[in-house]
Amino acid sequence: MRHLVIVGLVVTGCASNQPDGSMNAVDALGADAVREVCTTRITYGTSWLRPATHPGQVDVADGAVTWDGTCVADGANSYAVLSNGWKPYFTGTSGCAIAIDATAGCGTPVACTTRVTYGDAWLAPATHPEHHDDIAGRVFWNGACRAAGSDSAAELSNGWAPHFAGSDACALAFRWQGCGGLYANPVVPTDCADPGVVRDGDRYVMSCTSGGAADAFPLYTSTDLVT
Incomplete structure (x- = not known):
């Protein structure tokens, strides 16, 4: 649901076209004064350790919320630190997977992009300066980690195959931004x-x-x- 906020202005010397001499609110404020409230929809991946009292996989936060894609290992689990201070936990040492979608009130909409952040065992190309990649559109990983000699590799949905040192060492975190959240098929788990x-x-x-x-x-x- 879209929320509207009216920004008040002080207006003087304006003619009125209302019968009682009052100004029409839209005429007085102008079109730019009606703006959508900025909120951020945060959708957590299936590995999220959902609190028992939390009703679903989604939170809606006030304001613009961001995440740089860093996934911090904490024992057998991992967590992400969002810009608003929230710290969602996930199963696995690099299991963070979050979709972030801000409303139009937060500014110019961003194109759908996927940030893939690689774990510490990633065999980075010599010319690759960052520990992540930003890819246009949605990119997913089914969690399979195949053997590649003495190392291992993950197969991403866009055809990429990042390699990792050691067997069964694949570790990837995912941030989807401006992609409209997450879902898993089938949406309706019956014949329809x-x-x-x-x-x-x-x-x-x-x-x-x-x-x-x-x-x-x-x-x-x-x-x-x-x-």
């Missing part, structure tokens, strides 16, 4: 033939046929077509 979707206010409603089942036309609701 002939689906139809309509938008009702701030939510979507979907129905489908299910043969001769008692609930022949189940209804599903979602705010983002994913959860």
Whole structure:
């Protein structure tokens, strides 16, 4: 849902076109005075250690929140430090995976990019100055770490195959920015033939046929077509 904030201005000497002599709010404030509130939607990957009291995989934070992609090992787990001080934990020594999506109120929208941060065992090319890569679009990894001689390699969805020193040493953290969050298929884990979707206010409603089942036309609701 989009939120609006009205920025007050002091206006003098303006003619009014209202019957009672008052100024129309939009005329007085101007189009630039109506702006969307800046919030950041933070979606955590499946390895996130979700608190027992947390209802889902998403948080919405006030203001613009960023993360540089650094994943800090902490015993058998790891954590990311977000710019607002939050410290989400993940299973695995380099398991951080976060999608960050800011509203238009935070400034110019960014194009969808994936930052892949490599673990300490990464065999970096001699000409590669950073310990990460920024890639246009969405890039994923299925978690498989194959043997490559005495070393190991990960196969990314864009065809890249970063190598790591030692066997089963693949360690990668992922930050998706401006990509619209995360989801895992199937969104509906049942047969859902002939689906139809309509938008009702701030939510979507979907129905489908299910043969001769008692609930022949189940209804599903979602705010983002994913959860």
